[in-house]
Amino acid sequence: MRNAVLWDALRKVLERVDPGTGPHDIVDVGGGTGGFAVPLAELGHRVTVVDASLDALAALERRAAESGVKVRAVQGDAVDLPGLLGPDAADLVLCHSVLEYVEDPAAVMAALAATVRPGGSVSVLVPGQVAAALHRAVAGHYDDARRALTDPSGRWGEHDRTPRRFTRQSLSALVEGAGLRVGALHGVRIFADLVPGGPSDGDQDAAEALIALESVAAVHPVLRELATQLHVVADRR
Numbered sequence: 506m507r508n509a510v511l512w513d514a515l516r517k518v519l520e521r522v523d524p525g526t527g528p529h530d531i532v533d534v535g536g537g538t539g540g541f542a543v544p545l546a547e548l549g550h551r552v553t554v555v556d557a558s559l560d561a562l563a564a565l566e567r568r569a570a571e572s573g574v575k576v577r578a579v580q581g582d583a584v585d586l587p588g589l590l591g592p593d594a595a596d597l598v599l600c601h602s603v604l605e606y607v608e609d610p611a612a613v614m615a616a617l618a619a620t621v622r623p624g625g626s627v628s629v630l631v632p633g634q635v636a637a638a639l640h641r642a643v644a645g646h647y648d649d650a651r652r653a654l655t656d657p658s659g660r661w662g663e664h665d666r667t668p669r670r671f672t673r674q675s676l677s678a679l680v681e682g683a684g685l686r687v688g689a690l691h692g693v694r695i696f697a698d699l700v701p702g703g704p705s706d707g708d709q710d711a712a713e714a715l716i717a718l719e720s721v722a723a724v725h726p727v728l729r730e731l732a733t734q735l736h737v738v739a740d741r742r
Contacts, residue, residue: 508540509716510693510723511601511630511736515541517689518597518626518738519550529596532620534583535603539565539576546574553577555589583607586616593622601630602734605669610679618683618741627685627739630693634659634670636733640698673730676737685739691723692732 519529528549533542536554538561546552546569554576556562562578569576581589583603598621604610617627634653641661642650649661659670671679677687696718722728729735 510691510719511541511628513720514689514691514736514738515597515599515628518628530594531597531599532586532590532595533599533601534586534617535600537561537565539568541599541601542576543568543572543574546576547572551577553579553590553595555579555581555583555586557582583613584609584616587619590620592619594620596622596625598625598627600627602632604629604631604671604679605667610669611682614679614683614685618685618739621741623741625741626688627680627741628736629676629680629739630734630736631671631676632659632667632669633692633730633732633735634672634675635730636698637661637665637667637670639731640733643699671735673735676735680737680739683739685741687737688740689724689738690729691736691738692725692729692734693719693723693736694733695719695722695728695731698733 528551531545531550531552533552533554535556536542537556537558539554542552542554542565554562554565557580559580562580565576565578579589583600584607598617600617604613607613621627637659638650638653641653653659653661658668660667673690677690680687697715
């Protein structure tokens with residue numbers, strides 16, 4: 506479900522970033538084993554993955570070799586991106602499931618903004634604060650739900666494994682603080698995480714219907730607030 510919404514958004518970004526210029530330079534920050542990087546390379550793009558984990562980068566290289574494509578692997582932290590790759594290094598920068606773990610999200614966002622070229626875009630995926638409260642309440646943990654809504658980091662308790670969550674407002678402020686413009690904001694996994702068990706593996710029609718529902722809800726101004734993850738496409742003027 507997540508990938509269906511994200512791929513739809515990324516396709517639209519790639520279609521409008523320097524149209525007609527051929528393959529693009531794409532940087533995937535924290536891209537790990539290449540879940541997005543390898544398919545993008547298969548489409549002909551020049552892809553670089555920056556990750557702190559040598560093990561993840563080794564797995565990425567194996568995956569790329571098995572797929573018959575080349576992906577550049579660079580070890581390093583997101584905040585050091587301009588020093589690792591240089592400024593204006595990419596048409597599109599992906600930063601998915603990273604900002605919730607870094608020490609200084611604003612510094613990382615500034616690094617992303619410095620790495621993308623003028624006219625390019627940054628794709629950021631983070632966990633949603635409102636969804637955490639909703640899911641804890643549905644599970645009967647009402648105190649946890651209240652804490653998730655009121656905690657500045659969006660955490661529901663000491664056993665919460667996610668260090669930080671975001672709202673539409675806090676994510677947009679982070680983007681704009683780095684000098685980028687919010688181009689589009691999607692909700693990812695709105696209904697999918699609320700449906701017990703989801704569609705069974707054999708029920709293809711139900712799965713396709715749920716994906717279609719998620720795609721419409723992803724941009725709904727109210728429903729996207731309930732998404733497990735928030736996805737923003739930020740443009741550099």
